Amino acid sequence: MPETDDAAESLTDTIGVADAMRRVLAAEREADEAIARCRQECQAELESARLEAHRIIERAEQLAQAIHGRTERIATQRAAQHRADLAEQPVTVNAEVFAAAIARLAERLTGREL
DSSP, X not given: OHHHHHHHHHHHHHHHHHHHHHHHHHHHHHHHHHHHHHHHHHHHHHHHHHHHHHHHHXXXXXXXXXXXXXXXXXXXXXXXXXXXXXXXXXXXXXXXXXXXXXXXXXXXXXXXXX
16 A cells, blocks of 8 residues: 555645645735735824924924014014114214214215315
8 A cells, every 4th residue: 555655645745735835825914914014004103203293393483483573573672762762862963073074975976075
């Protein structure tokens, strides 16, 4: 019965090969599923990061606008205060300095020395 033993051994080998192939295919399926899950997780993380970046940019723009508005209000208040302070100060004019300035202006405008 050596032929029977050979046939049984061949059948056992065939079953072993088929079993190995099933394990390889199952491992390949598991790897494909793991890769797909990893891609989904990466996409979710990427989308979360994009949303967070968008929120940060929006917040930075809001803060910049708030700072700009506050700075503008402060500058306007200080300019008004400065104008009020100047209005309260008496204006003094040195007649000689004023006359010299008028003469220089006239020379520039006419191109002639006075």
